[in-house]
Amino acid sequence: HLSAVPESMERRPHIVAIPFPAQGHVGPLLKLSRQVAHHGIRVTFVNTESVHARMLKASGDDDRRWDGIEMVTIPDGMEEVKDPRDIEKVAEMRAKVMSCHFEELLRKMNSSRDERVACIVADATLGWAFEVAEKMGIKRALFWPAAVPGLVLSLSLPHLVEAGVIDDCGSAPSDTAIQFSPKLPAVKAVDFVWRCPGDQRMQEIVFRHAMGVTKPVRISNWLLCNSFYELDPIACGLIPELLPVGPLTSTDCLGNFWAEDRTCLNWLDLQPCKSVIYVAFGSLAAFGQNQFEELALGLELSGHPFLWVVRSGFTDVDKIKYPDGFLERVSDRAKIVSWVPQEKVLAHPSVSCFVTHCGWNSTMDGISNGVPFLCWPFFADQFYNRSYICDALRVGLDMKAGEAEIISRHKIQAQLEQLLSDVQIKENAERLRGMARRSVSEGGSSSANIQHFVEQLKRCSEAVHHCD
Structure with missing residues (x-):
């Protein structure tokens, strides 16, 4: 439990971050959360109970590394899934159980003037988190933890399916190459993000998830990603509202599920x-x-x-x-x-x-x-x-x-x-x-994008409190 918050800190904008519960997603969002916290934003980070337990075990129960971030856990309903390898059932159960508990958490926070949430920052794959926040009138920032061209591809899927380039299951002829810009390498069928060689059912599930990104993007106020503009100016230019804030790094390997052998x-x-x-x-x-x-x-x-x-x-x-x-x-x-x-x-x-x-x-x-x-x-x-x-x-x-x-x-x-x-x-x-290195240094592109996001959060938080 936190000790009493000084009067001067009470009006810090409060954001709630929620990752997809897998190591490759938890780590970068936790690193972003810590950077935002260093800019004077209050951050609550929401993990599933099982993920949080793994992280604590891996870090030797050393919670100092959260560095001012408040850690909160919610159940994920996994104990009700008979076969944890059934990806479809796992996704359904998580969405059902986590969305209820996430909404309950946000309502509880919003019932207190000092805890009122200015914005959620959620992994792009958690469509339900954006819907909960939109329903409650809370601003939404989407975090894309992968390469920028992957987001360009996901956002183009409805059009590609409609045009018959890709079928409803995510398949395309092996010689398919999708060119988003003359200066970008074509995306080949063998490189599709949802491709799961030898497992057609898994491929269809992942493909539906990739298709599902379009709505969260549409209803988000900010789009953030773990890349930097100079790495991919052409792809970034295809999503003008995108704020690259990477590379997201930390000296203590935040969000590990395994104990490090130093x-x-x-x-x-x-x-x-x-x-x-x-x-x-x-x-x-x-x-x-x-x-x-x-x-x-x-x-x-x-x-x-x-x-x-x-x-x-x-x-x-x-x-x-x-x-x-x-x-x-x-x-x-x-x-x-x-x-x-x-x-x-x-x-x-x-x-x-x-x-x-x-x-x-x-x-x-x-x-x-x-x-x-x-x-x-x-x-x-x-x-x-x-x-x-x-x-x-x-x-x-x-x-x-x-x-x-x-x-x-x-x-x-x-x-x-x-x-x-x-x-x-x-x-x-x-x-x-x-x-x-230059992108995350003072005055660099990613550094400036985080600063821009934080300043907008502060303005948005002031508006929330002025509504009281």
């Missing part, structure tokens, strides 16, 4: 400059045992030191099993851990490249630190991000993972060698690092 930082200190291959596939990707072993042997063949994140559930067998003798053979040049403080790792001078699943948070982390990518996407927006990294930004290489084939250790070794010897990719990555 011994990796001491290990990195002992490695030569730009020598270490960093390998991490985010919070959801999983390998079959054969592919896992080929990756291990490919890293061994590279001859370079490597830091490899192997979290629980990373392979499709109960216990992680390495190739025979592998751990002994690489013990003098490998560090294998279950989770890392990724931003600190990528900022470390000994890291040479990043083998990644191309999740957008990892993409922004790599870009912010000028680290070249070896791209190995698995699902959803990761396929588009791969094309974006390799073809548009030219800061990485594609592992060229086919949908059925196992990538051999020799292919992995060859792609690593090609990436590490590509001078142009390194130069491009360094140039983007400078752009990213």
Whole structure:
């Protein structure tokens, strides 16, 4: 519970932030919330009970890192879902249970003059949160946690379906390429954000979610995203009202669901400059045992030191099993851990490249630190991000993972060698690092956009209180 708030603080604008309950969504919105809080805005952050419990466990119950943000939890109804892998049922239950509790929370806050909510900031996928806020007359800011061209594509879907370019299930001929601007790379069918190879039902569900973004965008007062204008001026220009506020970073890896193994930082200190291959596939990707072993042997063949994140559930067998003798053979040049403080790792001078699943948070982390990518996407927006990294930004290489084939250790070794010897990719990555840093520095584009958003919140809050 908070202690009494000083009189001078009582009129701080109050916003309520609510993420989609997954690590890739919670982290960036929490980072944005903390930045907004540093500008004198009061922030309440709403997590599901299960997500909050995981975050507390991961941080060792250290809640100081919330840094002035008030954390509130609501139920998500998951205990009533028989099969947690049934994505459709999970989404339905969450929408039903969370929307009721979210509305109840907002009503309770609005019944107190000092807690009145000026605005909600919600993940773009939570359509019900925007409807609740609109019904209650509360301003709405939409947060898009992925690449800007992905939002351009989502907003174009009704037109594309109507024109017959994409069918009602999100499918299109394999040679389909959608060109939003002559200066933007075309979006190919293999890069659709909702693409789920081998799982048509899942693809249709994700496609409906992508289609569902249009209404929240239409009824939002602000559109915010985790990118920066200079990274993608053409795509940003297609959504003129968009406020890029990224790259969203923090020194203490906010919003982690796993405890960080910080011994990796001491290990990195002992490695030569730009020598270490960093390998991490985010919070959801999983390998079959054969592919896992080929990756291990490919890293061994590279001859370079490597830091490899192997979290629980990373392979499709109960216990992680390495190739025979592998751990002994690489013990003098490998560090294998279950989770890392990724931003600190990528900022470390000994890291040479990043083998990644191309999740957008990892993409922004790599870009912010000028680290070249070896791209190995698995699902959803990761396929588009791969094309974006390799073809548009030219800061990485594609592992060229086919949908059925196992990538051999020799292919992995060859792609690593090609990436590490590509001078142009390194130069491009360094140039983007400078752009990213400038955007969040004082007077930079993202910094100015956060300032603009905060000033509008303050005006909007004054209007709310003058209505009393």
